[in-house]
Amino acid sequence: MTRYAGGTKVAAGYYWNPGRWSVEVVPPEGGKLPGAANAKYGKVPFPLLLVLVPVLGALFLIFLPLIGFGLFALAAFRKVTGGMKKGAEELASTVSPGWTPGEAHMTGKPSEEKGDEKTTPGLEKLEKEIEARKGERK
Numbered sequence: 531m532t533r534y535a536g537g538t539k540v541a542a543g544y545y546w547n548p549g550r551w552s553v554e555v556v557p558p559e560g561g562k563l564p565g566a567a568n569a570k571y572g573k574v575p576f577p578l579l580l581v582l583v584p585v586l587g588a589l590f591l592i593f594l595p596l597i598g599f600g601l602f603a604l605a606a607f608r609k610v611t612g613g614m615k616k617g618a619e620e621l622a623s624t625v626s627p628g629w630t631p632g633e634a635h636m637t638g639k640p641s642e643e644k645g646d647e648k649t650t651p652g653l654e655k656l657e658k659e660i661e662a663r664k665g666e667r668k
């Protein structure tokens with residue numbers, strides 16, 4: 531079988547493209563093969579074509595349902611595993627703390643720590659007044 535590239539001017543005949551599994555018919559006056567230069571064609575004699583075309587059709591009929599079942603199984607598998615992944619991500623986002631790097635939590639402030647209280651004269655006067663009023667009630 532002679533090999534030709536797409537776009538090549540060829541004589542009349544039947545040319546099979548194994549990449550697309552198709553047979554191209556070139557009219558008696560000749561013509562160009564369709565496709566880009568990387569498309570490969572082989573010239574097929576007519577008697578071999580009578581065998582090749584039904585075989586290609588039968589292979590298509592046999593494998594088309596199998597391809598359909600395979601694609602369905604792949605889609606179902608991706609749906610099931612993708613759904614679990616998405617659900618786990620949503621759960622993890624609700625359970626995980628809102629942590630921000632460099633941010634301090636529950637460390638207190640210097641004025642809240644024992645022994646580090648700073649008092650001002652106004653504050654001392656207010657504390658004495660509160661103690662005096664508590665003593666009046668008793």
